[in-house]
Amino acid sequence: MARIIVVTSGKGGVGKTTTSAAIAMGLAKKGHKTAVIDFDVGLRNLDLIMGCERRVVYDFVNVINGEATLNQALIRDKNCNQLYILPASQTRDKDALTQEGVGKILDELKKEFKYIVCDSPAGIEKGAHLAMYFADDAFIVTNPEVSSVRDSDRMLGILSSKSRRAEQNEEPIKEYLLLSRYSPDRVKLGEMLSVDDVQEILSLHLLGVIPESKSVLNASNSGTPVILDEKSDAGQAYADIVARYLGEDRPHRFIDEKKGLFGKLFGGR
Amino acid sequence: MSTDSQKNIHHLPVLEFKSSTFSVPVLVLANNDIITIEQQLQEKIRQAPEFFKNSPLVFDLQELNNLDLDIHVTDLINMIRKLGLLPIGIRGGVARQNQQALELGIPVHSGHNARDGGYAASQSGTDAVSTAAAAGSQKQKAPEPESASNPQVATTSTVLLTHPVRSGQRIYAAGDLIILAQVSAGAEILAEGNIHVYGSLRGRALAGVQGNTEARIFCSDLQAELISIAGNYKISEDLNGASLNQPVQIYLQNHTLVIKDI
Numbered sequence: 001m002a003r004i005i006v007v008t009s010g011k012g013g014v015g016k017t018t019t020s021a022a023i024a025m026g027l028a029k030k031g032h033k034t035a036v037i038d039f040d041v042g043l044r045n046l047d048l049i050m051g052c053e054r055r056v057v058y059d060f061v062n063v064i065n066g067e068a069t070l071n072q073a074l075i076r077d078k079n080c081n082q083l084y085i086l087p088a089s090q091t092r093d094k095d096a097l098t099q100e101g102v103g104k105i106l107d108e109l110k111k112e113f114k115y116i117v118c119d120s121p122a123g124i125e126k127g128a129h130l131a132m133y134f135a136d137d138a139f140i141v142t143n144p145e146v147s148s149v150r151d152s153d154r155m156l157g158i159l160s161s162k163s164r165r166a167e168q169n170e171e172p173i174k175e176y177l178l179l180s181r182y183s184p185d186r187v188k189l190g191e192m193l194s195v196d197d198v199q200e201i202l203s204l205h206l207l208g209v210i211p212e213s214k215s216v217l218n219a220s221n222s223g224t225p226v227i228l229d230e231k232s233d234a235g236q237a238y239a240d241i242v243a244r245y246l247g248e249d250r251p252h253r254f255i256d257e258k259k260g261l262f263g264k265l266f267g268g269r
Numbered sequence: 270m271s272t273d274s275q276k277n278i279h280h281l282p283v284l285e286f287k288s289s290t291f292s293v294p295v296l297v298l299a300n301n302d303i304i305t306i307e308q309q310l311q312e313k314i315r316q317a318p319e320f321f322k323n324s325p326l327v328f329d330l331q332e333l334n335n336l337d338l339d340i341h342v343t344d345l346i347n348m349i350r351k352l353g354l355l356p357i358g359i360r361g362g363v364a365r366q367n368q369q370a371l372e373l374g375i376p377v378h379s380g381h382n383a384r385d386g387g388y389a390a391s392q393s394g395t396d397a398v399s400t401a402a403a404a405g406s407q408k409q410k411a412p413e414p415e416s417a418s419n420p421q422v423a424t425t426s427t428v429l430l431t432h433p434v435r436s437g438q439r440i441y442a443a444g445d446l447i448i449l450a451q452v453s454a455g456a457e458i459l460a461e462g463n464i465h466v467y468g469s470l471r472g473r474a475l476a477g478v479q480g481n482t483e484a485r486i487f488c489s490d491l492q493a494e495l496i497s498i499a500g501n502y503k504i505s506e507d508l509n510g511a512s513l514n515q516p517v518q519i520y521l522q523n524h525t526l527v528i529k530d531i
Contacts, residue, residue, distance in 0.1 A: 150454060151436075153437075153455065156436075157435025203433055203468075
């Protein structure tokens with residue numbers, strides 16, 4: 001049975017698109033046929049992060065309007081043949097999306113794909129609403145600072161009251177916390193909320209912590225999802241997250257400060 | 270009314286009916302000795318003269334009638350008026366008592382479980398009496414927040430939540446509200462009755478929103494943005510440090526919110 005995953009946060013700039021790209025790539029690399037959809041109509045970014053911006057012909061809105069078929073619009077990833085990208089339209093706005101249209105496309109994708117990752121736009125308006133409406137699982141991307149945590153909480157409220165599952169009284173959406181841009185050093189200095197602080201406020205299952213990392217910006221600029229950079233801490237963090245989501249038991253990393261040279265030599269990992 | 274203004278009445282509406290809820294003290298009697306009642310009532314008034322001055326009052330004869338103690342309603346009303354209170358309703362009286370009250374312009378409220386001592390009027394019958402009485406009296410009658418003060422009604426409209434109330438969510442309960450998880454900052458929980466939060470209370474909690482001053486808020490970890498009972502509120506800034514992050518109960522005492530450890 002296909003699962004629809006929404007990557008959402010409420011707040012902008014916390015790493016939703018980076019996460020969507022990494023998660024989708026991770027799932028595909030594990031052999032699951034995966035599609036990733038950019039719901040940020042008008043501010044499309046996912047194709048850049050995935051490095052397929054020069055291959056976009058048709059987009060999400062074209063498919064909704066019946067101007068192209070789904071197969072025409074889906075772009076196969078150049079790194080992994082199990083991964084497909086459905087880009088957003090840059091020339092339209094969120095009003096071009098309709099609940100009926102989105103539902104139809106997702107139903108069609110469900111027949112062919114194991115996982116469908118929906119990259120939500122920021123905010124709680126139409127685009128974000130439609131991105132989460134049909135979801136089975138939600139990845140809440142949060143930065144360790146108060147406004148991001150507050151917005152995530154708001155988004156969780158919307159997930160539990162305005163999604164399809166909520167409206168039809170089905171089993172609620174499974175919610176997972178992804179804490180991104182985490183810096184243990186700054187937590188220690190009291191400049192950043194700790195994992196425990198965030199979990200206390202949100203009381204949510206922690207799927208993983210992604211450390212603040214230069215590799216994320218490098219990956220974005222080069223158009224390769226950071227998960228493919230297996231040497232980077234952020235890449236490993238996303239690999240852990242995908243593994244945990246698929247049911248593997250992996251201990252949490254990147255929560256404590258980086259060890260010094262001796263720690264690295266003798267402390268394992 | 271002058272004849273001039275009567276001409277206009279046909280064209281312009283000079284009145285309208287609105288429904289409104291008031292909070293009114295109810296005098297529950299357990300003894301039919303008017304002298305004793307007067308003495309004890311006087312004593313109560315002496316303790317808070319400003320509170321009782323010209324205060325409307327509903328008297329409740331339910332308990333008396335349950336004990337088969339009769340009371341002369343006309344005398345009772347005169348005594349209450351003499352003490353400076355304004356009786357505006359009778360509740361739980363038998364037919365004869367209700368009739369006496371009506372003759373003095375006191376509306377009859379269909380009390381909870383109104384006993385109709387031998388008159389055998391149906392519940393809807395007493396309702397009709399009370400509506401007619403309200404329309405007939407010069408003063409708008411003040412319906413009590415019955416659903417909130419009456420535990421039998423409250424249990425049927427209790428709302429129980431087991432999942433967190435998130436920022437931006439608003440929960441309303443016509444009776445009591447019980448939450449077995451946290452209430453996030455930016456969330457709002459409202460109840461006509463009591464509020465119980467068995468998690469961190471970080472949002473706004475408003476109990477007794479229909480004016481029930483007896484309503485209370487209970488929480489196991491107070492971090493609220495705002496707490497309110499029957500319109501008396503405190504914001505986060507007013508909460509003193511000692512009660513923060515503590516399990517507390519909050520109730521009204523002389524129109525002041527009291528926060529107490531539990």
